[in-house]
Amino acid sequence: MPRRSRRTQKKAGASPGTLVYIGEKKVDQPVVTLFVYNNERYQERQVERLEEIYPCRTNPPTSWINVTGLHDVRLLEELGGHFKIHPLALEDIANTTQRPKLEEHGDHLFVVLKLLKYDEPSGGITGQQVSIWMTSNYLLSFEENHEDIFDPLRERIRTAGSQVRRCGTDYLLYRLLDAVVDHYFLALDKLGERIDAVEDELIEQPTKDTLRAIYSLKRELLFLRKSTWPLREVISELTRIESPLIKDATLVFLRDVYDHTVRVIETIESYRDVAAGMMDLYLSSLSHKMNEVIKVLTIISTIFIPLTFLAGVYGMNFNPEASPWNMPELNWYWGYPAVWLVMAAIGGAMLFFFKKRGWF
DSSP: OOOOOOGGGGGOOOOOOOEEEEEESSSSSSEEEEEEOOSSSEEEESSSSSHHHGGGOOOOSEEEEEEEEEOHHHHHHHHHTTTTOOHHHHHHHHHHHHHOEEEEEEEEEEEEEEEEEEEEETEEEEEEEEEEESSSSSEEESSSSSSGEEEEEEHHHHHHTTTTHHHHHOOOOOOHHHHHHEEEEEEEHHHHHHHHHHHHHHHHHOOOHHHHHHHHHHHHHHHHHHHHHHHHHHHHHHHOOOTTTTTTHHHHHHHHHHHHHHHHHHHHHHHHHHHHHHHHHHHHHHHHHHHHHHHHHHHHHHHHHHHHHHHHHOOOOOOTTTTOOOOGGGGGGGGHHHHHHHHHHHHHHHHHHHHHOOOO
């Protein structure tokens, strides 16, 4: 999960619409790829010069222009200038800490969302910002680095007769949103496994590493919540927006994505409740462990109290000739083993009594 960012300070005091990249540089060079397709044909290529994609603004076939890498401000300015992207929208694209949102710019829709994945090597949630600028015949998407979650969509575009080939940019927008939300479920499944493992560790043998794992889970769940709650508002507004860009046939699919988003949020809230109770469970486990230790020490001390008394009595050095009282056991041939036998019998009897009462 990304740490708290303090890079926004370089934007402080700038005028609205000033294009400043805020985020981590995740690719060396930005890459622009282009899909131009309809039901009969499709074209795919990596763009070498931006002039190659300029005809997409007015040509009727559906065009998907994907930009990977947002640190090149001049590239964003050039794209924004040709495709008439509002300066404030460009500012949000370059600011990778932007919350998910939806804006309608006349004949354009602008969507910002968070793409979240579970990173196996680090064992945590990683995220990046995805921004989408959509019109009736082209869609511009901006991502920080290449993600393979959109590869199935690319394969569908390459497949002749697929539904995405028959539909327009609104359906392409739906497929992008659906891919992002579906990967929320995958991340939550992995997070659920971690929560189960931490719960088992809390019950069996909690350690300081367990406490750190609890705090890590709480941070990641908070990050997930901040990313998904605004997204629900975005998709809800898409299903209710009165825009010619969203066809009625696509609204059904968007409502399905909205239902999935609600399920994601419900799962996150249930995980947060579990994580909130983990701290109490951790403290209870430590208290229970301490009580078990104290109980064992108390039993041992209780058993040795009478044994210590006997040892103290027979450890007194009295001179039988100088005292009128005599300890006959001191001169008895079997006195020493007899004392041991009595002490063993007392200890065994106490152990049997404690066991019968269920104290250990």
